[in-house]
Amino acid sequence: MRAALLQLTSSDDPAANLDTVLPMIEQAVGEGADLICTPEVTNCVSASRARQIAVLKPEAEDPTLAAFREAAARHGRHLLLGSIGLKTGDADGRFANRSFLIGPTGDIIARYDKIHMFDVQVSETETYRESAGYRPGNVSVLAETPLAKIGLTICYDVRFPHLHRGLAKAGAQILTVPAAFSPGTGPAHWQPLLQARAIETGCFVLAPAQCGTHSATDGRTRSSHGHSLVVSPWGEVLADGGTAPGVITVDLDLSHVDDARRKIPALTHDRPFEGP
Structure with missing residues (x-):
């Protein structure tokens, strides 16, 4: 199968972002992609709660998902909408950070709400409190498709190996990690974490990423690390999207999943232990 990762620099304007990403989908289709993946918060990158309230929609009304x-x-392809911010109707007003796997007839095959919230202080000037605006999910999701069995995760989830191991033990051959990764941690952690998840599970890892500086109507810009990656089940980096928007296309041979797990059958070697 052939996978395409779309690397974006989304703004806080969902309509403008959609105008950018739809031609990139056309390009990926033209390059023969069977599975096309976009990054986290494809529809809106914003640090402003007021802006999010103004532009985000419930799932049933979201124009990005509909498009x-x-x-x-129209193209008869599988699309991973890495994630979009959605209104939920929750009493506390928090949004969902939700990933969608869409089938070639336009049906929604799977939904996944990001489980782990990015609540960190990277430095004196870089602080995130994702849980203030988004409520976490609590269900892991494995999607079975004619292409492959695909485990869905989002960004900060990459730091929690047990989530990915559980997906692999349930049958995942591909793990998706759409992200808007911090430029403070990205240079040190992004690639090694993705390689570790691939090696531990014997899965292909597809990680489409946001990149560059995201424009905002209120002037409160933020940046993302970029470097969309495709990692093999043996831990090899097959593609790196660099730091600019674009389309990255890679052929995946799923027999490499079985080969890696046959050589290192760690998924079958769990043992109970006590302590500490």
Whole structure:
């Protein structure tokens, strides 16, 4: 199968972001991609709660999701909408950070709400409190498709190996890690974490990423690390998207999943232990 990762620099304007990403889907289709993946918060990158309240929609009304479903059906392709911010109707007003796997008839095959919230202080000037605006999910998701069995995760989830191991033990051959990774941690952690998840599970890892500086209507810009990656089940980096928007296309041979697990069958070697 052939996978395409779309590297974006989304703004806080969902309509403008959609105008950017739809031609990139066309390009990926033209390059023969069977599975096309976008990054985390494809529809809106914003640090402003007021802006999010103004532009985000519930799932049933979201124009980005509707356009992706139409594009998937029109092109007959699987699309991973890495994630979008959505209103939920929760009493506390928090949003969902939700990933969608869309089938070639436009149907939604799987939904996954990001489990682990990015609540960190990287430095004196770089602080994130994702849980203030987004409520976490609590269910891991494995999607079975004609292409492959795909385990869905999002960004900060990459730091929690047990989530990915559970997906692999349930049958995942591909793990998706759409992200808007911090430029403070990205240079040191992004690639080694993705390689570790691939090696530990014997899965292909597809990690489409946001990149560059994201424009905002209130002037409160933020940046993302970029470097969308495709990692093999043996831990090899097969593609790196660098730091600019673009389309990265890679051929995946799923027999390499079985080969890696046959050589290192660690998924079958769990043992109970006590302590500490």
